[in-house]
Structures are given as C-alpha cells and as structure tokens.
Amino acid sequence: MNISPYLPLLLLLSLWGSRAQCQPHNAEVVKYNSICVVEAGKFSQIDTIIIQINNRIGEDYTHVAIPYSKTYKISDIDAWITNSAGNRIRSLKSSDITTRSAISNISLYEDDFVKEFQLKHNVYPYQIAYTYKATCKDYIDFTRWTPIIDNRVPTRAAHLTMVVPKNLPMKKYAYNVVHSKVDTTSNGVILQWDACYPNVLKSEIYAKPLDSYFPFVAATPLHFSYGVEGCTHSWQSFGEWQNQLQKGLEVLPEKEKNHIKQLTEGVTDKKEIVKILYHYLQDNTRYINVSIGIGGMKPYPASYVAQNKYGDCKALSNYMRAILRCAGIDSHYVLVNAGNQPSDLIRDFVSSQFNHAIVAVPLEKDTLWLETTSNINPFGYMGTFTQNREALLISENASRIVKIPSLQDSDSFTSRRMKFDLQTDGNASTAISFSFRGRDFELFNQLNSELNTDEQDKIIREYMHFSNYEVKEWLLKKPHRDTARIELHSTLNLYKILKPLAGDYYFGLYPSRIPAFVPVNARKLPVNIPYPICNSDTLIYTIPQGYKVTSNLNGISLKSRFGSYELAFTYSKGELLVAKKVILKPAHYQLEEYPELYRFIQEIKEAEKRAIVLKPEA
Template identity: 30%
Template sequence: MEYNIDLQIDKQSLIETKSFLIKIGNKESNWLGDVSIHHQATDKFRLLEAVLLDHRLNVVRKIKAKDVYTKNADSRSTFFDDHLEDKFSLRHNQFPYYIKYSYRIIKRDFLFLAYWIPQYYSNVSTISSSLSLTRPMDYEIHLDSIGEFTYSSTRAAGLITEKWSIKQPKKIGKADFSPPATESLQQISIVPSDINYGVKGSHASWEDFGEWVANLNSGLDLLPEEEIATLKKKFGHIEDQDTLIKKLYHHLQDNTRYINVSLDIGGMKPHPAEYVLINKYGDCKALTIYMKALLNAFGIPSFYTLVESGSNPKSIRENFPSQQFDHVILCVPTKSDTIWLENTVSYLPYNYLGSFTQNRKALLVNKGGSQLVKTPALTHTDVHQTNTYHLTFEGDRLTGTLYSKLKGEDYEKIAYVETNLSSQEKKKYCHKYFNNQGFELIDLTIHQNSRSLPEVELTAQIDLPKHLRQVGPLRIISLPASTMPASEVFKDRTRPVRLMMPIDAHDKVIIDSSQNWTWKLPENFSLISEFGTYQITYELVNNSPVINRRISLGSRDIPIENTAELYTFLLEIETYESSAPIIPTH
C-alpha cells in the first residue's frame, strides 16, 4: 500500500488530507476493501475520492454519497460519544485489484498535529508513505521521531512546508511479553508549541502541559452546598483521615458506575462533579473529578493524575510533553502515606491500582507544580498466590480439591467476573479458566473475605485426567503446571522482553490414597538466576506424598541480547518437571 498525509495550518484550523492506494491480491486480503474512517462530529469531514480499480488501474466503480454509512464509532462501554465512523465497501471478486481513496478533515480543536506511523497495518506491507506539514513560519511546533526518514523543506510566501517520507518501513509483529510495537515502529509526532484547545496552554514542559489540564478542569471539582452538608452529616464524625478517605471512596463505588462519555473538547474536559452527582455515572475523568470533589468537601487535597492504562502500556516519551494518556486516577497524599484511587470500578479495593495502572509514569496535575511521577509497582507480596491441592489417587483416576488464594492480575479477573458477568457467563469463564490448567471443573466456590483486601479465595472440585497416565505397567502422576511462562516464548527473540509484574506462587500438593502404595518420588530441586527462583521439595507424610513448590520471577525489561539467558532458565525448569514423575507402585 501507499499512504500519505498532507497537513496545513490555516489560521487556527488544522486541515488534514489523507490518501491511500492499496493492492488487494487475494480473497484472504479482501477485508482491506471494507473502509472505516473515524472523525469527530465537530470536525468538517469530506470524502474526496473512493474508487475501485482493476489490476491495470482502470476504474471499475466509484463510491457515491448513498454508499457511505455514517454511525457513532463503536467504543467499549460508551453511552454518549461524539466520534463518528464513515464506512463504505470497495470489495471486488477479481484479483488482484486496487482501492484508492482520500478524505479531508478540518479540525478547530486539536492537541496533536500529527501522529504518523508509516506502517499503517501491522500485517500489510507499506511500499511508501509520506507526511507533509505546511505552516506559517511563526507557528512553532515540537516534534518527536523514531527512525530515519528522507526530509525536505521549502519556504515561500511566509509559509514553511516540511516533508518526511520513507519507503518500505519496517514491520514489527506482536510478541508475547514484549513492549507494545508502537514503542519501536518508525514514527513522527508533532504538537503545536502553544495549545489553543478549550483554554490556552503550552507544550513547552510537563509542568506547562499539566497547567493547561488544571486550567481546563478549573471549577469542576465542586459540589452544591446542600450535598456537602449531607456528606458532612453522614461522614463528619470520622476523625481519622485515612478512614474518612476510605469511606468516601466506598461512597463513590457504591453510588456511581462507569460509562465512557466522550463529549466536549474531544473527550479531554471532564464533566463537573455535579453531573456525576445527578446522573450517578461518568467516565474516568468525571468520576475522578467527583472523587476529588468529595475530598474537597472535607478539605482533603488530591491530584488529578493522567496515566496510560493496560497491563502492557506503551512507555511515556518523557522528552516530549504531550497528551500520551488514556485514563485518569487520583493521587491523595496523607500524613502517613500516598493513596492512589482507581475510580471507575466497584470491585477493586481502596488504595489498589492493580495491573491496569501500576508501575508506570503518570502526569500528576497540580496547578503551579505538575510533574511526571511513577505509580506504585505491584510487589512479590502483592501478587503472591497459594494453591493447595488435596488429591486422591484411586487406580485410574486422579481427583480432588484445590484451595487457591489469588492476588494480582488473577484476582482482578475473578473479581471482575464475579461483579460484572451473568451466571452463565461466569460458568463459561470458570470452566475455561480451569481447562487451561488441564483440569475438569466439577464445582466451584468463590469467596472474598473483605472489600479492603486485594485477594479472592477459590475452592474447586476438580478432575485431573491429563495428570495421570499409564506407561506400560506403571501409573505416572505429573504435577499441575506452575504459573511460570513457557520457555518457548523467549526462544530466538527478535523483540526485547518486558515483564510488567512479578510472578510469585507457592503450590502445595498432597496425594492421598486408600491403597497401600509404595511411592517413588523425584529428588528435590532448586534453581536460582538473576531472573527468579524455582524450588521444589518432596516428602512422605503418613505414606502420602507432599510436594511444595515455590516460584518467583521478577518484573523488568530485558534487552534482546539477554533473552537467551531467560529462555535457558525457564527451559531448565521445564526439563526438570517433564523428567520428574511421581510413581506409585505396589
């Protein structure tokens, strides 16, 4: 494909023209003929051209206005959304063929001039791509780039036109346990030096950008006096500040729900606290502003904090102050600690960020003193899981009870399932969860002791048909798999490794039998490396095998040249486990 962007600054508007020429060579690539174009309702959008071409580039069909379907863009959990999607199809049944289309969007409100990644589709080769920007000579910009490009510029009539182009940009495929590809793909990002978006501001520094956010949010974190009086009547007797913050957070969780609301200034400006008070819902921005207002009612300062969410987020480009975030949390400094509040879910405990926002840079917005900070990282203690198996071995069947105490990401998933899914969906999820571990689930009980503890307990009745096999006259029992990642993932890596969270677990397996078996147990084994540890011990207690296995893997970034050592460490564990059977004999 060929992919080009032309940008022009005209007074305070950004005119963006994009053009595409795509070759579709076979039926498997026919999906490329279905085109979706996203833009905001406040933008002026125009489809300039959309044609289907045969293999000789002769026009077969042109898209007409009646062929274009416009709808609200799909967004998970969206209730209101001012983003539109224009869709049309240029599919053909004779290969190869080409599609060619271009469109123009005129924007009045914008933070980015360009976020250009020449490799448009991860799985489709780009032959050539270009970005050009025409602006007045006194219109200043900030630019950040990854990779090398062919560059040219011209000046005429008070304007400067800059152009970056590239042929056959590199493709980077997805890889497990790797940083997002967008951290490595060739790209150019451009922002205006001065912000004129809602309120005036600057991209000169993170402090300046945070000041713009603070001014955009000014006056939104206030509640009506009658509501403040109600809150003080309900919570005013609480003297301990930490207890009061927790009670107010539970008040938020129990009385609001998350819905994505992307209206007003492109979704950057929150709805005011009173909006959430009235409607009982909001997006991450509005709910955080509401929580901030609850604290304000009691004179407790807090800080609106922008963060990139997800269990594997792209790293913030610290030398390029700009809007690089998709989520908001609240930071509450206290005399004894710094409290972090995730305001969009009801099932996570107080002062728990979890896998969604832990261990990454964020922008703490503080009028007159905004700065990049790092959110707390989940520790080995925070993710430590225990699994106790009481198994019964009877002839050709291995069955039993599993008692698990889950923390970290597994806890978060189960807590979400318990809170948000229907009974049928829960059942389907739980069966899949145990099947992935090689178990057949018979019965399951889920228990959470306290809303303040980031842990959940499972009691499962399970069959383990994959863990008992007959080899000649012998029956061989293999242990349930550990939570260490598979070594194969790290073999011959072409991408660096990122382990965002540690892994830490203690598995205890007790095998009972009503028959008088003689047990052949493997030797104890331990392995220590810079990446983590593995230790397993075996003993007989009243003629029942008792196995204790402890594993630990640290969170870190690992460059490509060191990934072979991680692979070797994990492979050595797998090799041991595959050659350490538990054998009962008479």
C-alpha cells in the same frame, strides 16, 4: 501557503509499476501519503491511501471507515478501484458513503462519527485508492501520524509533508522513520518524513503494545487554545492548562455536600475518611463514557455526576476530588496512559500522551492512589492497568511527572493448594484451594462481580488445567471488598491420573504456572514483564494403601537474573508433599537476551518432567 487539492491524485501515478510481485500478504498498503497544512487558527490534513487486495481474505480491507467529529471535520472524499493493468474500473459515488455514530457500548454520549464505504472487485490483485481532507480549528496536536491501517498489513511507502508558517513555535517527535528533511520557502517551512512498515508484527506474550514499534510522527504547537489557552513548554505548563480547564468543575449541590458531611461526621483519621468516600463513589456511581465537545479532555462537572450518578474516568475523578474537598481533604487529578503493558512516556515531547484519569491523595507519609472507574477495585489498589509507569500529576502551578508505584512480589503472589487422593483404578478425588493476587485477582474479581453464574461456571471449568476431569462443585470467595485477593475452592474427580507400569504405578507432577514463551527462533519482539510473576504450589498426594514412593525425591533450586525456582519433596506416612515456587522478576529484556531467558524457563520445565513411581510395599 495553499496546496492544490489535486496534488494527492498526482501521487497515484505509476504505482502499479512499482508494485512488488507475488506478495505473500492478503493485503498491503502500497502508498500512504499525508499533507498537513497549518494556517492561522486551523490546520488541515489530506490523506491519500492505496491498498492492494491480493486475495479474498484481503477483502476485509475493502471496507473503509473515516472517523470525524464536530470539531474534526471531513470533506473531499474520493475513492476508486484500479485493476492489475492500472485502469480505473470503478469510482466511488456519494450514495456509496454512509454515516454512523461511533458510539461504543461503554458510552452514553459521543461526538464521534464515522463515514464509511466499501469498494470491491472480483479479479485479484486490484487496488483501492481513497483520499479525504480533515480540517480542525480546536486542537492540541497538529498531527499524530502512524501510516498503518493494521498491524497485519505492511506499508510499502509512506510520506508525510507538513507546511507551517515561518517562526511558528512548535515541537515535533519522530520515531522509526527512514528519512526526514526541512525546507524553508518565502512563505513558510516544509517538513517531510518518509517511513515504511515492511515486516508485519504479531502480538507476543509479555511484549509492549505493537504500536510502540510503528513509524510515528507527532507535532504540537508551543501555544494552543483548547477550551482555555495552553502551552507545551514544560510538563508544568501543560499541567497548568489542564488545571485551568477544570476550574469551577468541583462545585457540588448543597444536598450532596450535606450528605458527605453526614458520612464523615465524627471521623478524624484522614485515610479512613478517604476510604469512606471512595466506597461511597463505588456504591453510587458507574462508569460510562461521555465525550461531547471538548469532553475528550475536560471533565464533566461534579454536580453532573452527583445528579446523574455516572461519568467517565475524568468526570468520576473530578467528582472524587470534589467530595474529598468537601470533607477537607486535598487531592490531585492524575493523567496516565493506562494498559496492561506500560507505554513509555516521551518525556522530552510535552503533549497529550494519556488515556485515563485517576486521583492521588497525599497523606503524611504516603500517597493513596484511587481508581475511580471500578465499582469492585479494592481501596488504594493500583492494578496491572495503571501500576509501574509515569503519569502527570495536576497541581496548581506545580504540575509534574510522578511514578505510580509498582506491584511487589507480595501483591502478585498466587498460591495453589491441591490434595489428590490417589486410587489404584487410576482416578483421584481432588480438593483445590487457589488464592489469587495481582493479575489473576483482577480477572477473577471481575468474573465474580460482572458475570452470571452460568458464565462463571463455564470459565472456571475451562480454567482447570487437567486433561480428564469432572468438576463437582466450586466456590469463589473474596474475604473483603478491600482485600486484593480472591479465592477459588473446588472439588473434582480426576481420571487416569495414576497410570499402570508393569505392576507398579506412576504419575506426573501437576505443572507450575509458567508463561508460554515460544522457542528462540519464533520470538521477534523484546520481552517486557511489567510486574512480578509469583506462583507457589503445594501438592499433597495421598498414596494408595499398600504402595510406597520409590522415586528420587531430591529437590532442586534454580536462581538467575530472571528469577528463581524451587522444588522440594516431603514423604511421610503415606503422603507425598510437593512444594514449588516460581518467581519471574519484572524487567525489560532486549531480543538478544531472550535465548538466556528461554533457557531458564526450559530448565524449570525440565525440572518438573519427573515421574513419581509407586511400588507395592514388601
């Protein structure tokens, strides 16, 4: 089942003739063709991509980077430029290709590299065509095909051909493809998919990751060998492969074992032992990526972390399990697809769909979930990065899909208390106390721990939602390392907050924190609110002496399937107290439901558009 290496070049014929004219995009993929061939013990894939550059801004895509590694090898790189007449005007030279490490700033070691080059022309439009062959002998997947180079660049036509031996047990999954077919020959099976990405997508607030809307084809063997023999028959069998891959990696040096025993000596409460060891992990190790050989899937040994005091999520989770085991506590390695927006697990396509590892510790009536890569994460806290999604819990002969608990209203509640001392010159001295939980807690906890004072000061001053103000002082305060709450206290001078009105004065209410959803005609993607959005404000306005509030102080209560809003006033002894509370429920809303959600948000905003008028006392 050999495919000629010249076949990708034949696909380039007549492409200029099919080019759409006067395209509004800076660049576009005219053609994206891939041919994947599976043979005994290896697979290869030839990609041929043609990018049309329409203007100078589109030249960002004249830089081509092709990733590879020691196990995923690249060869047969070729590239050229054709002008608008379809004539080849420049070809790639071997000296044009450079090689560099793909090591990131959070990595210590990586086996990942990049071959890159750039071809440019000065007359638009023109096309860059490039082709290369990837070969791999150690693999879990045959292909994970997404024919898109950038979410801002349309793909006009894409085609994937897979050639596999007859009777090869495999699984496949396709999403957002426009056509597929299967042909059987005397030598094997040919599978084909067509796809396109004509309408580019932009990131939107509270939307799932853009790649969840891209065309996607994946194929994986039923049986594979990657470190050890594995099987994708079920999540249990796939988890057992991961379990076997980790065999023997939890052995600790004797010195480390003795230290663990000293730390937990005399402690009988299981949860307290876990907390002691979790703090020990946080205080004595740091996260750094290590990816060598099959390090992308296999953890480094616990002894490595014990000696070097660093590791990636896999290594640190394996080490956490090792020190728990040393203390006589059972735990589980858990694979999860982490991110602020949960990605749906494709349950009926057993495969590697995960990018992160954590630890689960079963207790008598509960389960503790441990994030091992953070030195500042509260004990047992699963934040927005990992909450509310399915994961694969690894257990010998009993691996299974589990659900990581969701953040509740109380876990996400941010409260703000502000006291404004209003003066007739229009200014106000103001004291604020904010208490952050949930996503706000995570951001300010990171700011408090990882940035220097100057960087903190800049961000906090920019965070204040006032139009004309001066920050006098501020203080970030975290009550305890295991409290998932952090406080911000500050004093400010506000200017021109109280405005004159024909002998009277008026001011507007400090606005509630509400997601900035765009108008209905501008929204293009479904809404996904992955955790509760809960905010409350207590606003205390001290009225200038000799003045009184004359505005209507009737409260309001709004309730809908999306959430609720409450606004209440209390006026007494020269003080106006305003209490507000906004709750948006976690849920997924289709695009046709967005107008109703947007109306609810607008009702809240309208409720807050009231001026508080002050008149002189009689």
